[in-house]
Amino acid sequence: MTEAGTVPVIETRGLTKRYRGGQLAVDGLDLAVPGGSVFGFLGPNGSGKTTTIRMLMGLIDPTSGTASVLGRPMPDAARTVLPQVGALIEGPALYGFLSGRDNLVRFDCADPTADPRTRGARVGDALERVGLAAAAGKKARAYSLGMKQRLGLAAALLRPRRLLVLDEPTNGLDPQGMREIRALIRELAAEGTTVFLSSHLLDEIEQVCTHAAVMARGRLITQGPVADLAAGSLGRLAVTTPDAADAARVLKEHGITGITLDGDRVRADAPAGTVELADLNAALVHGGIRVRSFGVERASLEDAFVALTGEGFDVAG
Numbered sequence: 001m002t003e004a005g006t007v008p009v010i011e012t013r014g015l016t017k018r019y020r021g022g023q024l025a026v027d028g029l030d031l032a033v034p035g036g037s038v039f040g041f042l043g044p045n046g047s048g049k050t051t052t053i054r055m056l057m058g059l060i061d062p063t064s065g066t067a068s069v070l071g072r073p074m075p076d077a078a079r080t081v082l083p084q085v086g087a088l089i090e091g092p093a094l095y096g097f098l099s100g101r102d103n104l105v106r107f108d109c110a111d112p113t114a115d116p117r118t119r120g121a122r123v124g125d126a127l128e129r130v131g132l133a134a135a136a137g138k139k140a141r142a143y144s145l146g147m148k149q150r151l152g153l154a155a156a157l158l159r160p161r162r163l164l165v166l167d168e169p170t171n172g173l174d175p176q177g178m179r180e181i182r183a184l185i186r187e188l189a190a191e192g193t194t195v196f197l198s199s200h201l202l203d204e205i206e207q208v209c210t211h212a213a214v215m216a217r218g219r220l221i222t223q224g225p226v227a228d229l230a231a232g233s234l235g236r237l238a239v240t241t242p243d244a245a246d247a248a249r250v251l252k253e254h255g256i257t258g259i260t261l262d263g264d265r266v267r268a269d270a271p272a273g274t275v276e277l278a279d280l281n282a283a284l285v286h287g288g289i290r291v292r293s294f295g296v297e298r299a300s301l302e303d304a305f306v307a308l309t310g311e312g313f314d315v316a317g
């Protein structure tokens with residue numbers, strides 16, 4: 001699944017986690033995250049995303065299977081791997097009574113490899129990076145949720161990272177906050193950082209991710225480039241006409257399947273391969289059908305998800 005020649009930045013084989021209560025949270029996961037990708041880890045609440053991330057970061061041990069991050073086994077190589085990974089998991093731990101800047105100073109002090117002489121510059125750069133320079137002196141408790149999330153990202157960016165792991169980075173944010181975080185993710189990716197982010201929002205994955213994996217009930221349903229995942233399910237043909245019943249008949253005569261009628265809308269499976277859309281449109285018109293609009297609606301990741309799992313998806317969150 002990875003691009004030719006690139007070593008996966010995250011790779012798991014048969015990764016499984018059964019919690020002590022017997023809950024099988026992650027079941028035989030084979031994941032491959034290509035270097036340089038923005039990789040969306042998508043699934044409804046409770047599908048095992050956080051459990052997987054916690055295993056990847058060495059926070060909990062798998063029941064069975066293996067995980068490697070930056071080419072090294074986890075959790076065994078956690079000490080060498082984790083300094084190269086910026087993580088934002090379950091919201092940043094901030095002190096409300098400290099300013100944004102002082103929170104970052106605290107994080108930097110906690111890093112034994114961080115040179116105290118260059119601390120001020122590092123903290124300033126990170127604040128600049130996430131657009132918080134102007135609000136750096138404000139107490140963190142006065143920050144909006146989006147600003148807190150950006151401060152958490154700034155903490156993850158205090159040193160150069162090859163990989164960023166973000167668990168639901170836009171959860172609870174308003175649309176403006178979501179846009180800010182997404183823009184930042186795109187920027188970081190453009191600089192070559194691989195970003196692995198979990199989300200239960202399909203449109204978020206479509207907007208920012210190059211690749212995605214879809215989870216349901218602890219199992220991997222599919223993974224690959226986002227464009228391929230969406231293209232895997234054909235789009236829907238949509239015709240608007242006052243002669244809907246006749247249009248449906250003509251489409252059927254031309255071998256079109258999955259036809260549904262709703263008022264003046266006729267929808268159907270998009271024709272595969274041999275049927276030319278222009279010919280189909282001409283056939284309708286020649287059949288005396290008054291066509292108001294005719295086209296193929298692009299398949300979305302949501303269509304792919306529904307086709308793959310037979311389930312709806314909590315799109316709105």
Ligand SMILES: Nc1ncnc2c1ncn2[C@@H]1O[C@H](COP(=O)(O)OP(=O)(O)OP(=O)(O)O)[C@@H](O)[C@H]1O
Nearest residue numbers: 019021023025043044045046047048049050051052
């Ligand atoms: N510490 C735990 N002990 C027992 N069961 C757990 C524990 N943590 C999670 N689970 C269960 O494991 C399953 C997967 O949970 P997980 O949090 O990994 O899913 P998720 O996809 O990240 O969902 P969410 O977005 O709600 O966090 C759920 O059924 C959950 O109830």
